[in-house]
Amino acid sequence: MQYEGNIFKMRTEQANPVNYFLPVGEDEIKMNDFTGKEINLFFTGRINCISCGKLTKRSFSQGFCYSCLQTAPEAGESVIRPELSKAQFGIARDMEWAKKHDLINHIVYLSFTSELKVGVTRHTQIPTRWIDQGATEAIQLAKTPNRHIAGVIEVFLKRFYNDRTNWRTMLKNRGDSETDLLKEKKKIYKLLPAELKKYYFENDEITKIKYPVNQFSGKIKSTGFDKTPDIKGVLSGIKGQYLIFEDGMVLNIRKFNGYYLKIELPA
Numbered sequence: 682m683q684y685e686g687n688i689f690k691m692r693t694e695q696a697n698p699v700n701y702f703l704p705v706g707e708d709e710i711k712m713n714d715f716t717g718k719e720i721n722l723f724f725t726g727r728i729n730c731i732s733c734g735k736l737t738k739r740s741f742s743q744g745f746c747y748s749c750l751q752t753a754p755e756a757g758e759s760v761i762r763p764e765l766s767k768a769q770f771g772i773a774r775d776m777e778w779a780k781k782h783d784l785i786n787h788i789v790y791l792s793f794t795s796e797l798k799v800g801v802t803r804h805t806q807i808p809t810r811w812i813d814q815g816a817t818e819a820i821q822l823a824k825t826p827n828r829h830i831a832g833v834i835e836v837f838l839k840r841f842y843n844d845r846t847n848w849r850t851m852l853k854n855r856g857d858s859e860t861d862l863l864k865e866k867k868k869i870y871k872l873l874p875a876e877l878k879k880y881y882f883e884n885d886e887i888t889k890i891k892y893p894v895n896q897f898s899g900k901i902k903s904t905g906f907d908k909t910p911d912i913k914g915v916l917s918g919i920k921g922q923y924l925i926f927e928d929g930m931v932l933n934i935r936k937f938n939g940y941y942l943k944i945e946l947p948a
């Protein structure tokens with residue numbers, strides 16, 4: 682089977698294990714079907730900006746041309762740093778976009794990726810955000826009416842918790858957490874200053890996530906289309922937005938949003 686087109690980060694469905702679908706042009710490939718099989722991904726050299734669609738020589742911030750990097754709402758600074766969102770004051774690159782993305786309920790959460798971490802996401806992105814990060818379990822901590830407040834809570838919690846994932850560690854193991862997330866959440870309640878406590882979210886459900894990985898490799902080396910346009914190997918599994926190959930090579934699909942690929946898969 683052959684496919685070609687611009688790729689985008691994998692769409693996921695929570696299942697046991699997670700189902701992964703790689704968008705390629707108009708098609709979607711169910712990647713779980715190819716674990717244990719040899720796949721070939723070839724980058725043609727063409728990149729289209731994921732916001733305006735124009736050709737771009739380089740991709741900035743996971744898929745934007747230089748112009749959109751500076752103007753597109755989805756490439757704004759509050760995407761990475763929620764506390765910088767000013768939409769609640771009516772200030773944004775695009776207020777219509779901000780109304781749908783910043784001025785809606787946000788969730789501050791605690792998840793286990795390479796270790797315990799805190800994070801922020803729009804309420805509609807649960808559990809997608811956790812799966813994209815390769816979390817094996819997660820719990821919601823706070824629910825806020827906009828992105829800014831969620832960011833303020835996250836910044837406060839960064840004094841006590843990590844907010845980054847060590848992707849090497851995340852990809853090397855099954856991610857069995859020895860931490861009791863609920864116990865940790867109760868601890869966080871006590872830490873929160875009074876003005877932030879009111880956003881504490883009583884939903885104590887713990888989401889566990891299993892990934893389609895046959896075997897974790899002791900050695901991890903990252904690969905990418907800019908240096909290696911022709912990537913070929915036996916797919917060992919998928920975790921987060923990474924394809925993991927049998928020889929320990931890993932490919933972060935998300936980094937290559939908008940890359941035009943030719944893909945060859947076994948029948």
Ligand SMILES: [Zn+2]
Binds near residue numbers: 732733745746747
């Ligand atoms: Zn663009």
